[in-house]
Amino acid sequence: MPRLTVIAGLVAGLVVGAAGAAPLKVVCTLTDLGWLAAEVGGEDTEVAVLCPGQYDPHFLPARPSLARELGKADLLCYNGLELEIGWLPALLEKARNPRIRPGTAGDLDCSQALSRVLDVPTGPVSRAQGDVHPLGNPHYLLDPRNGVLVAKLMAARMSELRPEAAERFQDRANRLAADLTPRIAAWREAAAPVRERPLVQYHTQWEYLADWLGLELLGAVEHRPGISPSPRHVEELEARGRATGVRELIAAPWNHLDAARKAADRMGAVLVELPAAVGALPEAVDYVAMFDLILARLLAAAGE
Ligand SMILES: [Zn+2]
Structure with missing residues (x-):
């Protein structure tokens, strides 16, 4: 199917040039963005993704094949x-x-869709020290309300680039919003039992999820995002976790899971691996399935 689309696009391009029906070639850095772009773009686009869902998007190896895709x-x-x-x-x-x-x-920076950015540093941040969140927390797609905002922004930009398909982009973005909105309410309602349980995270990946679902994040194993924590920080966190009765430590599949499991053990908690992106775990096949799985795993850990 994708191959056929490519050939059809190529032929259309040759015959009718830029004004023809060649699909818009959209390259997305992340799987979540790729899913949103495909939902909005439909058959008017061809979507490629650079960072597979199983990789930490902070540290993707810059392979030449990815540059060719961008070309x-x-x-x-x-x-x-x-x-x-x-x-x-x-x-x-x-x-x-x-x-x-x-x-x-x-060039579309999807964070422009956000109404607010969480964890914006108030003091000086030194990238030289390796902090990977110098402009605030970038993991906003783990709040599906932001996914809806990004879909609308994509529809507007795709319409600018392909005015003849503008109505279809708009319709698809509206349909997506209409489909996600009741799910967003249902997921939040389902999270009620998890709201009673403070959580520890490995990387500060889950701030937007917690903000949306009303979860309490007690702290992070990584004292500063992207930097290996000091033993002293981890010991303090473990002590705080024990004192507060933390039962779950949440982490993405690409985090240092051995270190996460040890920290969880020492505070009497279990490690809960959550899909932090579409495709991060095999069952997280799309943006909806990702939130289904996040909720299912959090509820299972809470004994619900
Ligand atoms: Zn991060």
């Missing part, structure tokens, strides 16, 4: 807030694609 893009959708700063600028440099240069219509 073909009409639209680049990325998370922003410097989540991809370790690899995307290098790939863009190699791709040399004027259609997605910063400031052009083909």
